[in-house]
Amino acid sequence: MTSPGIHLRLMAAGVLLIAAATFTLDIVGVEITRRFMHDRFADRIAFLARYLALNSEVGVLIGDKAGLKSLALNLLGEEDVARVRISDADGAVLVDIAREISGPISVVDTPVEFKQAREESVLFEQTVSTPFGDVTPRTREAIGRVEIHYSTHTIRRLMVHITSRFALYSLLLVVVSGVVYFFLSRSIVTDVRRLVKTARKVGKGNLALRAEPGRLPETGELAAAFNAMLDSLESSREALDQANREMFRQRALAEMGKFSMMIAHEVKNPLGIIKSSFDLLKQDAGWADSPETGGQKSLLAGYIDDEILRLNRLIEDFLSFARPAKPSFRETDLNEMLRDIAARFALQYDGTGPLMEADVPDISFCREADRDLLVRAVSNIVKNAGEAAGPSGTVRITSRVSEDGWRVLVTDTGDGIAEGSLQEVFEPFYTTRSKGTGLGLAFARQIATAHGGALTAENREEGGARFILSLPGPVEPAAQTVLERNADGKDSDR
Structure with a gap:
C-alpha cells in the first residue's frame, strides 16, 4: 500500500486543526450567547412585573377589578406572557387571565406596595427617635401580589436558530479554510507535476501547449527554458509548413501549366476549327442571314454558338492564370x-x-x-x-x-x-x-x-x-x- 504523500498529510493535519479550533469557538460562543439572552429575557419579565405592580396599587386598594383586568390584558399582549394574576393582601384573587402558549412556563411575582410619605395625614405618621433626632420615615406596606407566568419558547427557538447559524458558519469557515489550505499546500509540489504533465502532452504532439511558470523561482526558470525550447520547435515547424505549402502551390501551378498547354494544343485548336466549320454550315443553311426563318434550328444554332464561346473563354482563363503575361x-x-x-x-x-x-x-x-x-x-x-x-x-x-x-x-x-x-x-x-x-x-x-x-x-x-x-x-x-x-x-x- 502506497503511503500518503506530503500534500495529503499537510491537508489532513490542517483541516483537523482548523475544524477543532472553529467548533470549539462555536460551542463557547453559543453558551455565552445563551446565558446573555436568558439573563436579558428574565430582566425584561421582572421589569414588566414591577411595572404592573406599580400601576396596580390604586386598583388593589379600592378593589377596581375592571381597571386591573385592563392592565392585565395589556400585559397579556406581550408575546411571551402566558398568564397574569393579581391578588390582594389576603390572597383573594382580583384578576386571573391566561392564554395557551407552548413551551415550558416560568413564574415571577412582585408585591404590590402601598407607599406613605411624611406629608400624608398625621394620624398615619410614625416618629422614630434616632441619635440624630426624630425622623418620620416613608413606609411601604404590601397590599397585594402580581404573578406573571411566561414561556421561554421564543428564546429557545431563537437559540436554536442562533446555534444552527453558528454551526453553518463554522462549517463554511472550515470548508473555505480547507480549500485555501489545500491550494496553499498543493503549491509546494504542484509546479513540478504540472511541468511533467505538459511535457507528456507535448510529447504526444500538442506543440502549441506551454508550461506555466509556477510560484517557485526554480520551477519558473525551468518552465521558461522549456517554453523557449517549444517556441523554437514551433517556429521551425511553421517555417516547414510554409515551405511545404509553397512547394505544393508551385507544384499545382506547374501541373496547371502543363494542363493548359495540353488544352491549347488538344482543345483550343480543334475548337477553333469547330467554330469556323459551324459558321460555314450556318451560312449554307441560311440561319446566319435570316435566323427568324430558321425556327428551332436557328435557336439551337445560337445555343451552340454560346457554348463554343463559353468554352473558349474558359480556355482563355486557364491560359491567363497558368501562364500570366509579364x-x-x-x-x-x-x-x-x-x-x-x-x-x-x-x-x-x-x-x-x-x-x-x-x-x-x-x-x-x-x-x-x-x-x-x-x-x-x-x-x-x-x-x-x-x-x-x-x-x-x-x-x-x-x-x-x-x-x-x-x-x-x-x-x-x-x-x-x-x-x-x-x-x-x-x-x-x-x-x-x-x-x-x-x-x-x-x-x-x-x-x-x-x-x-x-x-x-x-x-x-x-x-x-x-x-x-x-x-x-x-x-x-x-x-x-x-x-x-x-x-x-x-x-x-x-
Whole structure:
C-alpha cells in the first residue's frame, strides 16, 4: 500500500486543526450567547412585573377589578406572557387571565406596595427617635401580589436558530479554510507535476501547449527554458509548413501549366476549327442571314454558338492564370481607365443587368502600370459583383486617392461573402456558381500583386460585399484636390 504523500498529510493535519479550533469557538460562543439572552429575557419579565405592580396599587386598594383586568390584558399582549394574576393582601384573587402558549412556563411575582410619605395625614405618621433626632420615615406596606407566568419558547427557538447559524458558519469557515489550505499546500509540489504533465502532452504532439511558470523561482526558470525550447520547435515547424505549402502551390501551378498547354494544343485548336466549320454550315443553311426563318434550328444554332464561346473563354482563363503575361509597364491614367471600364459595363448591363454607379474623380492619376492587365483585373472584379448583385441590384465603382496610392472600391448589394470564405474567394477554382471557373478573382489578385498592390474583400454592414484594389504610387500634384476631399471624410463607400 502506497503511503500518503506530503500534500495529503499537510491537508489532513490542517483541516483537523482548523475544524477543532472553529467548533470549539462555536460551542463557547453559543453558551455565552445563551446565558446573555436568558439573563436579558428574565430582566425584561421582572421589569414588566414591577411595572404592573406599580400601576396596580390604586386598583388593589379600592378593589377596581375592571381597571386591573385592563392592565392585565395589556400585559397579556406581550408575546411571551402566558398568564397574569393579581391578588390582594389576603390572597383573594382580583384578576386571573391566561392564554395557551407552548413551551415550558416560568413564574415571577412582585408585591404590590402601598407607599406613605411624611406629608400624608398625621394620624398615619410614625416618629422614630434616632441619635440624630426624630425622623418620620416613608413606609411601604404590601397590599397585594402580581404573578406573571411566561414561556421561554421564543428564546429557545431563537437559540436554536442562533446555534444552527453558528454551526453553518463554522462549517463554511472550515470548508473555505480547507480549500485555501489545500491550494496553499498543493503549491509546494504542484509546479513540478504540472511541468511533467505538459511535457507528456507535448510529447504526444500538442506543440502549441506551454508550461506555466509556477510560484517557485526554480520551477519558473525551468518552465521558461522549456517554453523557449517549444517556441523554437514551433517556429521551425511553421517555417516547414510554409515551405511545404509553397512547394505544393508551385507544384499545382506547374501541373496547371502543363494542363493548359495540353488544352491549347488538344482543345483550343480543334475548337477553333469547330467554330469556323459551324459558321460555314450556318451560312449554307441560311440561319446566319435570316435566323427568324430558321425556327428551332436557328435557336439551337445560337445555343451552340454560346457554348463554343463559353468554352473558349474558359480556355482563355486557364491560359491567363497558368501562364500570366509579364506586365508591360507604361505611364497610365488610372482614373481615366476606370471611367472607361464603368462606361463599358453600364452599356453592357443597360436594361439587362444591375444598376451601375460610378464615383471616379474627374482628374488624372498617373503611374507606371500595364493597362491591359489592369483592365482585365478590374473587369473580373466588376463582373463578379454584377453576378452577385443580380439584375435588380446595384454595383458601385469608386476610386480614391490617398498618400499611399490609388484605391478602387467595387461594392455590390448581393448576399455578401460567407465569413469563412473571405480569403478563399481568391483561391484558384473557388466558385459558388455553376457556370463559373473560379479563376477571375484569383487572376485579379495575381495582377494586383504583380503591380505591387493588393486585392482584399470584406462584407458591408448594410449588406453585400466590397472588393478593394490598392496600388501604391506617388501622388501627382494634379491629384491633390482629391486628397483634400478624402481628408474631409467624404468617402461614402468606406
